[in-house]
């Protein structure tokens with residue numbers, strides 16, 4: 001066995017009602033809090049009521065920053081950081097999908113570090129980072145278990161990854177009830193995101209025996225659940241499985257990071273409005289075809305674990321969950337491939353893709369629309 005390290009310092013509370021039962025754990029992180037969230041999901045899911053209850057019980061005054069948009073911008077994170085600073089918050093409660101969690105993590109850095117973008121993304125922020133408590137209301141990002149904050153650089157029209165061990169949340173409360181009100185559409189997209197985290201981690205050059213264990217369990221839960229999702233709305237046990245699998249997949253990428261699949265998918269999100277999970281899903285079969293050239297055995301293990309049999313089976317599983325086609329012009333493919341091949345995650349892909357490989361994967365993905373249902 002090769003040498004490896006494993007680090008995931010977040011204390012995780014799991015179960016329905018965990019914030020009501022065990023929320024007093026937040027009191028050790030200070031006496032004033034900023035809640036960072038989006039416009040709807042924390043309130044619609046019931047998480048906001050539980051958060052307010054836990055803060056009130058512990059006598060912690062709080063302010064709410066609820067302006068986090070999907071694929072949050074650096075500017076939004078800066079405004080959330082300023083809100084934490086002006087409220088004199090000791091810690092941040094980030095509640096919602098991946099966007100509020102990621103914005104909350106960046107705000108925790110920016111509250112005490114007024115640094116330029118390049119310093120921020122190179123981890124050059126010398127002052128303390130506020131503790132973050134993560135409360136996910138979707139099952140996909142796994143951000144509650146990662147040291148990453150993915151933000152959109154609107155000027156450069158790209159997503160940038162803020163990475164620091166200081167960004168691991170100190171606490172995470174995983175209550176499956178918060179995901180009960182998610183639409184089937186949102187459930188599918190976020191679950192495909194989780195699936196790609198587990199799968200990419202398993203196929204990454206940075207995979208370890210520990211990350212493999214989490215990845216295999218995550219994929220074993222997600223394969224059957226996604227197959228079922230095509231035919232019926234998820235039940236209570238399915239919701240638990242999604243949230244647990246998403247958390248496990250977060251533990252995977254905390255160790256491995258993602259690969260070129262995510263780097264490619266970002267362009268479909270930023271320039272074509274495809275949700276993050278579906279963007280990865282659109283590219284998944286061509287990506288696996290590429291990886292097979294060097295890792296045939298590992299890809300077969302992935303397909304077996306998912307219960308798909310082969311790539312065509314995976315295409316059939318994902319097809320009904322895709323919402324719409326994306327048509328890329330050759331010029332767009334060339335441009336996106338040029339950027340993706342320079343992504344740090346591309347070097348963790350085995351075999352390492354050339355720009356030509358990435359162009360081929362994009363072209364292959366356009367062909368996938370033949371087996372997708374129309375919206």
Ligand SMILES: [Fe+2]
Pocket residue numbers: 141193197262276
């Ligand atoms: Fe992702």
